[in-house]
Amino acid sequence: MPLKTTWDRALARRMSRQLLEPVGALPVSGVVRRLCGVQTQVASTAELAVRVRRRSSRPGEVGRALAEGRLIKTWAMRGTLHLLTPEEGGAFLSLIAAGRSWERPSWERYFGLTRKHWDLYREVVREALDGGELTREELIAAVTAKRALAHVGKELRSGWGTLLKPLAWQGELCFGPSRGNRVTFMSPGTASARWTGVPDPEVAARTAIAAYFTAYAPATIDSFHRWLSRGRISRRQLRAWFEAVADRLAKIEVDGETQYVLAKDIDELASAKPTKAVRFVPGFDQYVLGAGTEDAHVIPARRRRAVSMVAGWISPVVVAGGVVRGTWKLDGDAVSVAWFRESGPAPKQSLRDEVARLAVILGRDLEPKIAPI
Numbered sequence: 001m002p003l004k005t006t007w008d009r010a011l012a013r014r015m016s017r018q019l020l021e022p023v024g025a026l027p028v029s030g031v032v033r034r035l036c037g038v039q040t041q042v043a044s045t046a047e048l049a050v051r052v053r054r055r056s057s058r059p060g061e062v063g064r065a066l067a068e069g070r071l072i073k074t075w076a077m078r079g080t081l082h083l084l085t086p087e088e089g090g091a092f093l094s095l096i097a098a099g100r101s102w103e104r105p106s107w108e109r110y111f112g113l114t115r116k117h118w119d120l121y122r123e124v125v126r127e128a129l130d131g132g133e134l135t136r137e138e139l140i141a142a143v144t145a146k147r148a149l150a151h152v153g154k155e156l157r158s159g160w161g162t163l164l165k166p167l168a169w170q171g172e173l174c175f176g177p178s179r180g181n182r183v184t185f186m187s188p189g190t191a192s193a194r195w196t197g198v199p200d201p202e203v204a205a206r207t208a209i210a211a212y213f214t215a216y217a218p219a220t221i222d223s224f225h226r227w228l229s230r231g232r233i234s235r236r237q238l239r240a241w242f243e244a245v246a247d248r249l250a251k252i253e254v255d256g257e258t259q260y261v262l263a264k265d266i267d268e269l270a271s272a273k274p275t276k277a278v279r280f281v282p283g284f285d286q287y288v289l290g291a292g293t294e295d296a297h298v299i300p301a302r303r304r305r306a307v308s309m310v311a312g313w314i315s316p317v318v319v320a321g322g323v324v325r326g327t328w329k330l331d332g333d334a335v336s337v338a339w340f341r342e343s344g345p346a347p348k349q350s351l352r353d354e355v356a357r358l359a360v361i362l363g364r365d366l367e368p369k370i371a372p373i
Contacts, residue, residue, distance in 0.1 A: 003252040003270055007297050010218045010254050011322025013272035017215050018287055019053035020319065021277035026054070028061045029070040029085050035286040036211050037082040037092065040073060045282040045316075046083055051361050052281060059363070067177065069192030074174035075165040078230050081175075086192035088211060090171055092228070094204035095241070097169035099232040111163065112151055118166075121149055126172055126187070133176040133186040171198035205241035210248060210262060216290040218252060218259035218269070226292040276321055278350040280328055280335075280358055284314045288324070299324045303340055318354075320347065326373075334369045341372040 015021040019031060031050045032038050040046035043062075051057040062083065065071040069086065076082040076092055084092065101107065108114055113121070121143065128134060128142035136157070144153040155163050164185075167173050174191050176184035188195040199207075212224055221242050225233065242249070250263040261269055281287050291298045293308040299317075306327055307315050318326040318337060326339040326346075335355045339346040352368050359366040 002250070003266055005218075005252065005254055005269060005272070006274075007255050008274040008321060009272045010259075010269065011297065012275040013269050014216065014218075014291075015275060015277065015279070015287075015319070015322050016272070017217075018290075020279045020281070020287065021275050023055050024053055025056075027070075028054075028065045032065075032071055032083050033085045033088060033211075034215055035290070036208075036215055037076055037084045037089065038286060039077075039284045039289060040081045040083050041284055045284050048282040048361070049285050052279065052358075057361065069194055072174045072188055072191050072195070074188070075161060075168040077228055079165055079232075086188060086194040087196050088207060090188075090196055090198040091204040091207040091211070093169045093171060094198045094201050095208055096229055096232060097166070097198065098201040098237065099229060099234070101232050102166040111155060113163075117148060120146065121152075121163075122167060122170065122172060124149065125167055129173055129185060129187045129190070131187075131190055133184040133190070135179060135182045135184050137182075139185055169198075201241070202244065206245050206248075209241065209245050212290075213249070213260065213262045214265070215286075217261040217265065218254050219261075219291075220259060223292055223295065226294065227290055274321065276347070276350070278318065278320045278347055278354050280354050281317055281319060283316045285317070287319060288314055288317060298322070300340070300342070302342075306338075306340075318351070320350070330366075331369070333365060334367045336369045337371070338373045339370060346370050346372065 019026065019034060026034060028050055031053050038046050038049050047062045050062060062071065066073060071083050072086050072089060073081065073083055076084060076096065102118060103115060124143055124146055125139065128139060134142070140153055140156045143156065144150045152163060164173065171188055173185045174188045176186035176191060178184065209224065212227065213219060216223065221238055225238055248262055249260045250266050252259055252261055288298065288307065293299055293304055299307050303324065307317055307324060309315060315327045316329060317324045318328055325343040326337055328335055328337045335358060337351055348370060351370055355366055355368040
């Protein structure tokens with residue numbers, strides 16, 4: 001008979017696994033590994049996402065981890081920029097690459113790239129980045145020097161990186177150290193001596209699914225799909241990967257809903273107790289993105305638009321008892337908290353304590369401003 005539990009217990013366990021309650025002591029790379037990557041569209045929010053999960057931290061730690069090769073920065077889940085560990089990151093990239101979205105007829109028609117073009121393109125980039133780093137313009141020059149690829153220069157200059165992402169997913173490039181305000185690219189093997197490559201998808205699936213369910217369970221195949229690719233991978237392929245790891249998963253019931261956890265984590269979940277812990281997490285945080293903004297257990301459905309905003313912006317949120325209960329923002333020397341009225345009375349002392357913790361992390365005096373909305 002499957003384990004039966006409740007969402008307040010399940011989310012308490014999820015907060016624990018994501019180093020929010022209790023706050024952890026893992027190093028920077030350990031936090032990124034536990035979260036299966038940290039989205040870094042905005043570098044400052046990525047660093048804060050790591051620091052709020054560490055009992056003691058210093059500014060600049062993420063930059064140092066990148067410089068030392070303990071992390072890499074590349075396009076990964078959902079086509080967005082992420083910090084990944086070089087040891088496990090290739091597994092996630094492998095599954096995204098397995099969708100081979102760049103081979104779809106629509107891509108060929110739009111970009112004018114056949115499969116032979118893609119093979120040549122990949123070879124040119126690999127040779128250009130061999131052992132060194134190039135700015136975007138330098139890389140574009142190397143690519144467009146080939147007559148068959150001369151027409152892609154304009155698209156390669158796009159800030160969206162559409163034609164660069166497939167190379168990132170195949171492990172051919174990642175971001176290097178910036179030259180002033182210009183980004184550079186390098187091969188992951190050059191960026192980090194710890195880089196273990198991009199494994200075959202069948203091997204990668206076991207690693208990636210286990211890592212995701214370690215941090216985000218209870219979860220489903222759909223939540224994994226939303227987090228990983230949002231349509232780049234077929235459901236048929238996903239089902240095949242899940243069937244291959246079925247021996248490691250256990251079915252449970254959370255308030256009557258069928259969910260899955262790693263079999264080895266059943267006892268931990270069974271003993272989980274509800275929590276009243278209050279945590280501030282920054283924009284684009286993995287606590288929100290790992291579950292997906294559609295998950296009404298984490299974000300009440302009526303408040304989704306307060307969190308998932310226009311142009312893909314994800315707001316900083318207040319998590320209380322595992323549920324998003326409000327949003328917050330820095331407003332000068334104040335932290336303005338918009339507490340969702342339907343969540344009941346705001347836990348003012350807990351919110352003040354979290355503002356004080358944030359002030360220590362940011363190294364500045366901050367005052368709370370709490371208002372229900």
